[in-house]
Amino acid sequence: MADSPIKGVAPYGGPAGGWGALQAVANAVRKEMGASANTRALLEMNQPDGFDCPGCAWPDPKHTSSFEFCENGAKAVTWEATWKRVTREFFAEHTVSELRGWSDYEIEDAGRLTEPMRYDAETDRLVPVTWDEAFAGIAARLHALDHPDQAEFYTSGRSSNESAFLYQLLARTFGTNNFPDCSNMCHEPTSVGLPQSIGVGKGTVMLEDFDQADAVFCIGHNPGTNHPRMLTTLREVSLRGKPIVVLNPLRERGLERFAAPQSPETMLTLSSTPLASAYHQVKVGGDVAVLKGMMKALLAADAADIAAGGAGLLDRAFIAEHTVGFDGLVADLDAISWDAIVRRAGLARDAIEEMARTYWSAERVIVCYGMGITQHRHGTENVRQIANLLMLRGNIGKPGAGICPLRGHSNVQGDRTVGITEIPAEPFLARLDKAFGIAAPRKHGHNAVEALAAMAEGSSRAFIGLGGNFAVAMPDPEVAFAAFRKLDLNVQIITKLNRTALLVAKHSYILPCLGRTERDMQNGVRQAVTVEDSMSMVHASRGGLKPASENLRSEVAIVAGIARATFPDSPVDWEGMTADYDRIRDKIEEVFPDFFDFNARIRQPGGFRLRVDASNRKWDTPDGKAHFLVAPGIAEDDGRDEGTLICTTLRSHDQYNTTIYGLNDRYRGVTGRRDVIFMNAEDLAALGFAEGSKVDLVTPDERVLAGVTAVAYPIAKGVVGAYYPEANVLVAAADYDRECGTPAYKSIPVRLRAHVAQAGS
Structure with missing residues (x-):
């Protein structure tokens, strides 16, 4: 991608945040609000007497600043507070059939609705x-x-x-x-899997826990785009010298380095803070393999420590008092070979063992995860394995430790x-x-x-x-x-x-x-x-x-x-x-x-926290215990052909779920377009394509995303990244997690073929 010949594609060299974020906010304000007094809404966002950001669900700090919003939160506000209006005159001018021919971006960009409407079939209006x-x-x-x-x-x-x-x-x-509801499409594996493990389908940490964490693991999420205010929290962890370990198929700028727009020193010196201390590009669908590999390495190191006269690395007191199912987990891990783990994960054994070493070397660990964990056929199992990993060292229900599902919409x-x-x-x-x-x-x-x-x-x-x-x-x-x-x-x-x-x-x-x-x-x-x-x-x-x-x-x-x-x-x-x-x-x-x-x-500033019993080591399960839950194997994706590429859907930096604010994806270096896919350069060459090739993505049952341009990108081998919702055409309605119903947006088997333009196109 360094010398990309593709129109609208060029490398982005800056950090997440910084002047690029401020410029994007200014552009959004100018485009949607103009000189409107509505710009004051940005100063009311996430304030005690103001409104909650209509974007992500990252919590507010106890002591808010004057500018308690991020770039994408500002885009959400300008999108809503736009000067554009969709009136009865608009609908008189455009039939419904005509409007259906517009792009999703054009439809929503028309502006705010102003009065109730009904469909009239005779006029198609x-x-x-x-x-x-x-x-x-x-x-x-x-x-x-x-x-x-x-x-x-x-x-x-x-x-x-x-x-x-x-x-x-x-x-x-x-x-x-x-x-x-929208939970069914994103975090239903959390709502189903976590209650089985710890008795509640919610995270166990509070924002203050990040101040005490000795290590943070970020798995399957991209905070720079989807929850940018989290970057400030991760920056503080990094500045304390604590490791941040990332497990993600793509290199994402928002997990690599960050320039805090609210820090005058950072902005004036053009400096930034490194975030990830280690970045592991797992193969899509390989999360269970990595998690079980980490646990397998932990058990081996625990046994070695005891053999050398140590006390071991597991929290045996926590396991004995608070959990059931430990022996079953050990038996499952013993039955899995390292060869199988490495093949499924797409990572070397020493990389997985390095992650495990970071984990057991930290007294207090938080694991954060997003839809890269949940939107698979085995998303519920992914969530349960994260809980298993945390429970082995008692990392649930103590300060500075716990599980942190990253929700999307604010409520x-x-x-x-x-x-x-x-x-x-x-x-x-x-x-x-x-x-x-x-x-x-x-x-x-x-x-x-x-x-x-x-x-x-x-x-x-x-x-x-x-x-x-x-x-x-x-x-x-x-x-x-x-x-x-x-x-x-x-x-x-x-x-x-x-x-x-x-x-x-x-x-x-x-x-x-x-x-x-x-x-x-x-x-x-x-x-x-x-x-x-x-x-x-x-x-x-x-x-x-x-x-x-x-x-x-x-x-x-x-x-x-x-x-x-x-x-x-x-x-x-x-x-x-x-x-x-x-x-x-x-x-x-x-x-x-x-x-x-x-x-x-x-009516109290900051509101209140609802009861989360697992945060206090109380387990709302039938037997009052937390459960180590086991699914044999390493989630082989129901026998899908190992040689097939796996497509994962992505959000651009100019969107929030299905809402498209603009056509740029700044941190991935894309401007003015969404008709691209991201691929490993070696995969492109091996398949006989080059960067800039126009290709079709085709599923085994012949679903097609046609005419997209291939972009070489630092992404795991065997993986293709394509924009959501455009790539939803590749996902069968019947392809979902059978335990919870979440569609498998993140693990779509595809092959590439050269695109042949149709006559007249």
């Missing part, structure tokens, strides 16, 4: 509708279903605790537990906490019934994969989306797009137009809502909502900007409006809760005891 008409129409279509389980209630992690709680109440009052964890789940527990449902005088259904509902399958086969006929871009986020667009067109009802509660809203059903409605940055006034009183970050901290969020349109409503008001129209005789006080969000929080507290004194505690 979206036309204005009043709120009452929209609510009545939606209620009529819901009542026309044969049974409640024909409806799917999707939730995005950008919704607040208050709107998510009312949303689950709406669906359960209607009679279904069909809750496909994806909170949505699940307040009831967005397709598999609700009976105690929760009993409390919900008592609090509201309803009879919630007990039958388990659909996750995202199951919802899509039900829609595709016609057994689900209605879809309501509280945020998000479901059809684009899911695998196999051909199946997903067709499924939406079969529906009787498609309702999208969104701030901006997206492709899922354009996949019109027999009856389609777009209900524009307030954004996180905007004032939410109910009965003349400014309301606050709450969110839960990756470390179980709950705090208030109060938007301060004037809404993009006087005709917008809050998510809470929209959900309650649908509910009132659907259940005119409901015992639930939908109107009262809409008028004062404190009343919603009172009900959340009634249903979820961990939210005791909810309204009082969110």
